[in-house]
Amino acid sequence: MTATSKAETPVLELRGVTKTYSVKQGLFGTAKPLTAVNDVSLSLGRGQVLGLVGESGCGKSTLAKILLGLEAPTQGEVRVDGERIDAADRRKLARRIQPIFQDPYSSLNPRKSIEDIVSLPLLVHDVGDSASRSKAVREILDIVGLPARVMQTYPSQMSGGQRQRVAIARALIMKPEIVICDEPTSALDVSVQSQILNLLGDLRAEFGLTYLFISHDLAVVEHLATRVAVMYLGRIVEETQVADLFDTPRHPYTQALLKSVLTPDPGQGVPDTELGMEYPNPIAPPPGCHFHPRCPVAMDKCRTDRPYPVATPDGHVECHLFGGEQTQPTKSA
Amino acid sequence: MPDPLLPEPLLTVRGLTIDIPVGGGTLHAVRGIDFDVNRGETLCIVGESGSGKSLTSLALMGLLGGRIDRRAARMEFDGIDLTGANKRTMRALRGDRMSMIFQEPMTSLNPAYSIGDQLTEALLLHRDISRDAARARAVELLEKVGITAAASRLGQYPHQLSGGLRQRVMIAMALMCEPELIIADEPTTALDVTIQAQILRLLVELGREMNMAMILITHDLGVVARVADKVAVMYAGELVETGSADEVFNAPMHPYTRGLLRCIPQPGKTERGARLGTIPGIVPSLVGKVSGCPFRTRCDQVVDACRQDVPHRHPGAGEHAFRCVHENGLRAGGEVVT
Ligand SMILES: Nc1ncnc2c1ncn2[C@@H]1O[C@H](COP(=O)(O)OP(=O)(O)OP(=O)(O)O)[C@@H](O)[C@H]1O
Ligand SMILES: Nc1ncnc2c1ncn2[C@@H]1O[C@H](COP(=O)(O)OP(=O)(O)OP(=O)(O)O)[C@@H](O)[C@H]1O
Ligand code: SF4
Ligand SMILES: [Mg+2]
Ligand SMILES: [Mg+2]
Numbered sequence: 175m176t177a178t179s180k181a182e183t184p185v186l187e188l189r190g191v192t193k194t195y196s197v198k199q200g201l202f203g204t205a206k207p208l209t210a211v212n213d214v215s216l217s218l219g220r221g222q223v224l225g226l227v228g229e230s231g232c233g234k235s236t237l238a239k240i241l242l243g244l245e246a247p248t249q250g251e252v253r254v255d256g257e258r259i260d261a262a263d264r265r266k267l268a269r270r271i272q273p274i275f276q277d278p279y280s281s282l283n284p285r286k287s288i289e290d291i292v293s294l295p296l297l298v299h300d301v302g303d304s305a306s307r308s309k310a311v312r313e314i315l316d317i318v319g320l321p322a323r324v325m326q327t328y329p330s331q332m333s334g335g336q337r338q339r340v341a342i343a344r345a346l347i348m349k350p351e352i353v354i355c356d357e358p359t360s361a362l363d364v365s366v367q368s369q370i371l372n373l374l375g376d377l378r379a380e381f382g383l384t385y386l387f388i389s390h391d392l393a394v395v396e397h398l399a400t401r402v403a404v405m406y407l408g409r410i411v412e413e414t415q416v417a418d419l420f421d422t423p424r425h426p427y428t429q430a431l432l433k434s435v436l437t438p439d440p441g442q443g444v445p446d447t448e449l450g451m452e453y454p455n456p457i458a459p460p461p462g463c464h465f466h467p468r469c470p471v472a473m474d475k476c477r478t479d480r481p482y483p484v485a486t487p488d489g490h491v492e493c494h495l496f497g498g499e500q501t502q503p504t505k506s507a
Numbered sequence: 508m509p510d511p512l513l514p515e516p517l518l519t520v521r522g523l524t525i526d527i528p529v530g531g532g533t534l535h536a537v538r539g540i541d542f543d544v545n546r547g548e549t550l551c552i553v554g555e556s557g558s559g560k561s562l563t564s565l566a567l568m569g570l571l572g573g574r575i576d577r578r579a580a581r582m583e584f585d586g587i588d589l590t591g592a593n594k595r596t597m598r599a600l601r602g603d604r605m606s607m608i609f610q611e612p613m614t615s616l617n618p619a620y621s622i623g624d625q626l627t628e629a630l631l632l633h634r635d636i637s638r639d640a641a642r643a644r645a646v647e648l649l650e651k652v653g654i655t656a657a658a659s660r661l662g663q664y665p666h667q668l669s670g671g672l673r674q675r676v677m678i679a680m681a682l683m684c685e686p687e688l689i690i691a692d693e694p695t696t697a698l699d700v701t702i703q704a705q706i707l708r709l710l711v712e713l714g715r716e717m718n719m720a721m722i723l724i725t726h727d728l729g730v731v732a733r734v735a736d737k738v739a740v741m742y743a744g745e746l747v748e749t750g751s752a753d754e755v756f757n758a759p760m761h762p763y764t765r766g767l768l769r770c771i772p773q774p775g776k777t778e779r780g781a782r783l784g785t786i787p788g789i790v791p792s793l794v795g796k797v798s799g800c801p802f803r804t805r806c807d808q809v810v811d812a813c814r815q816d817v818p819h820r821h822p823g824a825g826e827h828a829f830r831c832v833h834e835n836g837l838r839a840g841g842e843v844v845t
Contacts, residue, residue, distance in 0.1 A: 335789075
């Protein structure tokens with residue numbers, strides 16, 4: 175279940191991470207727990223790109239926020255280079271893990287110049303003097319392919335692709351080890367998306383960066399990721415190497431996801447995903463396997479017993495088709 | 508040359524031009540575009556953000572704002588002239604013979620009215636039909652679009668439904684009067700890939716069943732390839748290439764179309780992790796005088812002549828057409844890169 179050999183400490187590790195929100199339905203409804211991330215364990219080696227996929231509301235962004243220290247896990251722990259990080263160490267965490275978010279329009283302060291936006295992390299962490307910060311900004315802008323003259327301009331004067339480059343420059347100026355990309359290209363046109371994907375690939379090669387790459391575009395994930403984790407209702411239901419996942423998808427949900435990829439091949443029509451259509455209610459998740467109401471191959475057991483992770487040659491899958499029963503629950507369940 | 512043996516297209520558009528007054532002058536958002544849609548046929552309009560796709564669809568529906576100037580040499584729906592059509596004619600057509608599905612269902616579903624009321628509204632307006640019969644038809648269509656417990660949904664309100672369900676309701680609503688033409692503007696962009704596939708499949712099936720023509724607007728080349736009979740590639744207010752899905756995807760001619768296809772990772776074709784093709788630069792401003800090929804600022808085949816008028820070219824026997832100074836879309840000595 176780990177992405178690295180035993181000898182090497184994973185650069186990023188999650189152990190039994192759970193996040194439960196309390197949500198109120200309606201004005202006078204009573205608060206009910208909603209488990210957005212449910213006992214997730216993952217580990218990621220240096221230089222890897224973990225693609226995280228799954229439908230809207232499955233918990234991808236919540237997981238990203240926990241890694242960034244923006245949300246505290248209800249249970250479990252996050253380790254960076256083997257060292258346990260608490261949300262209280264947010265500043266420390268921010269030096270090593272930086273985000274790039276989806277929307278290059280709202281994630282940049284419109285009243286700040288590009289120089290101010292990109293140098294802010296240096297200021298917050300009290301790095302260097304104003305001259306050296308300015309130099310650092312110029313260098314990082316060059317790396318992300320923006321001319322130094324944009325330093326005095328404002329986000330509103332830039333295109334979507336340029337803004338996303340600014341967001342990437344801001345994320346990289348602290349020389350983080352890990353970059354959390356939450357749908358970094360979803361708001362961009364394909365002609366701009368490819369430039370950003372190339373840039374992310376180049377930066378990884380050059381600086382040995384590790385990425386968590388959240389995307390709903392499976393073709394992009396297949397292209398960029400080295401490993402892929404498939405999330406469903408807060409659980410990682412399958413995690414493995416990219417080629418293994420796309421060549422031999424095991425979990426029925428993974429299979430449905432791959433079936434729904436529309437490659438630009440005319441004449442092939444729209445495939446039947448064979449997936450039930452109703453989203454599960456995250457406040458009252460279905461018993462047994464959370465996926466069973468939509469699963470085309472659900473068995474009796476799936477309706478009553480929850481499956482547990484089963485090791486596969488390169489990762490794990492959580493489905494009764496592959497075993498997955500366990501008499502004792504895992505430590506944190 | 509129209510073939511006398513072929514039936515007239517359901518929709519004919521010639522020289523559609525849309526000008527918008529803006530602060531610094533006039534935005535020439537759409538400039539002289541031509542296309543036809545036959546009965547039962549799906550035309551996909553694909554292009555990047557701001558290329559004029561939504562304006563084009565709103566122009567067809569007669570839904571452009573008052574400040575916006577729309578002109579066309581010809582714009583006909585089943586023989587009805589849309590260029591001169593008054594509000595009443597348009598209102599009679601909309602929701603009845605032609606209807607529209609928008610990207611974000613919440614903008615077109617009224618939060619204050621029940622699903623049932625909104626579904627039956629157009630039918631009650633356009634047809635002589637009882638309330639009960641209209642509700643029966645609504646239930647039938649909700650079931651068709653795969654909504655379970657359809658009868659009980661009629662009393663629900665939009666906010667009580669998930670995004671995927673709302674989009675299905677929108678589709679059911681657009682189908683209530685069995686329109687001859689549906690215009691769907693990014694109908695699945697906001698949805699998960701699995702739901703997107705289900706909804707597109709549904710649209711294609713229902714379209715076939717009802718012999719409905721569809722104009723589907725999207726920026727997703729995968730969607731286009733799988734759904735389109737015909738494709739129109741739009742760039743900065745012009746259709747730079749049109750043709751059958753097979754022609755446009757398997758024998759793209761325009762440098763922009765070729766560039767787009769190189770930008771997307773294609774599983775099985777693109778090497779994993781390899782650099783993707785790019786189209787550097789940004790879309791030109793369309794405020795003020797626009798001349799020459801609008802793609803020339805980003806084109807890898809550009810020559811001086813691209814500043815002048817660019818001819819339409821017809822590379823094959825079919826409807827395939829593109830606009831470029833180069834006869835085959837390539838500079839002399841240029842090579843097709845795939
Ligand atoms: N602050 C919050 N309070 C209550 N519930 C929340 C909160 N944040 C997220 N949730 C819920 O947690 C679940 C997971 O949300 P999350 O944003 O992580 O999903 P996601 O996978 O990123 O979805 P998307 O693809 O739409 O971005 C959802 O059911 C969501 O409604
Ligand atoms: N009411 C308006 N006033 C001023 N400019 C407008 C108006 N409506 C559209 N535009 C401009 O016209 C151009 C075309 O807009 P349109 O909405 O048709 O683009 P689109 O191809 O649908 O893009 P997207 O993929 O982002 O939806 C854009 O530059 C847009 O900013
Ligand atoms: S006309 Fe010129 S600029 Fe336009 S696509 Fe052809 S080569 Fe490129
Ligand atoms: Mg999210
Ligand atoms: Mg639009």
